[in-house]
Amino acid sequence: MAAVRKGGRYGTAVNMYSVAVLTLPAALPDTSVSLGTVVYRLRADPLPASAGRPVHLPSGRRPRMIMCTVDPAFAELVVTEETVRMTADAKAGWRLHGHHMIGWIRERRPYGEIAGLAETMTAILGAFPASVWTGRTGGPHAW
Structure with a gap:
């Protein structure tokens, strides 16, 4: 997948990602966790504005x-x-979107690495x- 970012100091930039998608047994609330550098390269929030601003987990953590x-x-x-550590170890990001979990890693990767991403997910x-x-x-939310 290619993500295109237009404008900015360097003009148009194209960032390549390898993506895996899993179908979930139930729809879950939109949530994402990502290596900060993956999100930074796109210079866009990982979810729509209705999700609020991205939060650093926790502040000062390395990798971000x-x-x-x-x-x-x-x-x-x-x-x-545990889930943050698994994501960081994979140098990846993931997003829950309805009945799907979408995961990504930077650059085009061979099939084996994409299958490894799916296993991590x-x-x-x-x-x-x-x-x-x-x-x-036990809380007020039911999804």
Whole structure:
């Protein structure tokens, strides 16, 4: 996939990404976690403005990680130290969008590396608590 950023100091820039998409058993709130440098290169927020501004996880963390969500209560359940670490170790980013999880890594990669990204995404989903799939979180939100 190519992401094009127009304007700025260097004019038009084309950034290449390899992408994997998983179909989920249920729709989940739009949420994303990404290596900060991946988002910075695009100079765009990872989700629509309705999701609020991206948040650094936690401030001062290396590598810099960014999270954005439409539902902060949901994000507290799924954006854990474990899921952030797996994302950082993969040098990747991911986004929940309805019934899909979309993951990306910089540059064009061979099939084996894209399959590895999909495996990491599966591991991240496996770290989510069971309550996110049933909607029984004990809180006011049901998805």
